[in-house]
Amino acid sequence: MVLQRIFRAVVMGPPGSGKGTVSSRITKTFGLKHLSSGDLLRANIESKTELGLLMKSCIDHGQLVPDDVISRLILSDLRKMGNSSWLLDGFPRTVSQAEALDGVYSVDTVINLDVPFQTIKERLTSRWTHLPSGRVYNTDFNPPKVAGVDDVTGEPLVQRDDDTPETVTRRLKAYQTQTEPVLEYFRSKGILEVFSGTETNKIWPHVQTFLTRKLS
Numbered sequence: 001m002v003l004q005r006i007f008r009a010v011v012m013g014p015p016g017s018g019k020g021t022v023s024s025r026i027t028k029t030f031g032l033k034h035l036s037s038g039d040l041l042r043a044n045i046e047s048k049t050e051l052g053l054l055m056k057s058c059i060d061h062g063q064l065v066p067d068d069v070i071s072r073l074i075l076s077d078l079r080k081m082g083n084s085s086w087l088l089d090g091f092p093r094t095v096s097q098a099e100a101l102d103g104v105y106s107v108d109t110v111i112n113l114d115v116p117f118q119t120i121k122e123r124l125t126s127r128w129t130h131l132p133s134g135r136v137y138n139t140d141f142n143p144p145k146v147a148g149v150d151d152v153t154g155e156p157l158v159q160r161d162d163d164t165p166e167t168v169t170r171r172l173k174a175y176q177t178q179t180e181p182v183l184e185y186f187r188s189k190g191i192l193e194v195f196s197g198t199e200t201n202k203i204w205p206h207v208q209t210f211l212t213r214k215l216s
């Protein structure tokens with residue numbers, strides 16, 4: 001689909017709710033650029049930037065990184081995208097981040113993936129990631145063609161350091177206390193759209209129909 005106007009969207013949802021999976025389907029179908037705050041932080045860790053090294057222990061412990069750090073990083077990348085249509089995944093995650101984004105851009109829609117916590121815990125321990133691209137696999141749901149290897153580049157897949165059961169529990173707690181208030185923030189602006197379910201393949205057709213309507 002070729003977009004007729006600039007469109008700016010946010011994907012929200014608890015850790016492991018399928019933000020990355022749904023984002024890649026949205027970008028493929030609708031041609032938006034995808035920016036994931038988690039991928040951006042992991043890329044900094046991987047290439048051992050000063051910022052990456054500083055943020056690593058925060059992320060490995062399942063805590064959010066400071067608002068000013070992530071807001072600066074994301075807003076600077078968005079600036080480089082100029083007049084493109086984009087989809088943000090994992091940002092904003094606090095009301096202060098939402099206000100920082102709001103101060104610069106007008107967001108058209110916020111897609112919230114409402115997936116039960118029990119479903120999430122089972123998924124994350126079987127996730128495998130290609131760090132350079134952010135492509136995600138799951139040994140049950142969408143396994144790579146060859147075990148342990150990225151389909152596109154043939155490079156090795158890794159398990160994220162923050163996908164241990166204890167850290168997942170901490171990430172879910174941080175989501176409840178710090179990120180759930182952001183849903184209210186966007187609901188009060190009338191741009192929040194909630195998609196509930198336990199399977200991405202069942203949620204996705206609803207997201208696709210919603211965006212097709214919104215963009216036509």
Ligand code: G5P
Nearest residue numbers: 015016017018019020021037038065090127138141199200
């Ligand atoms: P991230 O990287 O933003 P999270 O915790 O928000 O991390 P995560 O873990 O990346 O979110 P996701 O993108 O929502 O999850 O989900 P996904 O990767 O698509 O799917 C999860 C797994 O389930 C995959 O293996 C996928 O294949 C599988 N799956 C998907 N659908 C299904 C299904 O229907 N069935 C089954 N069986 N499996 C399925 O943030 C990481 C850290 O970075 C920092 C924080 O420390 C954070 O903890 N950070 C920030 N800190 C402050 N502010 C911000 N804005 C920050 N952003 C990141």
Ligand code: MG
Nearest residue numbers: 019020036038
């Ligand atoms: Mg993700």
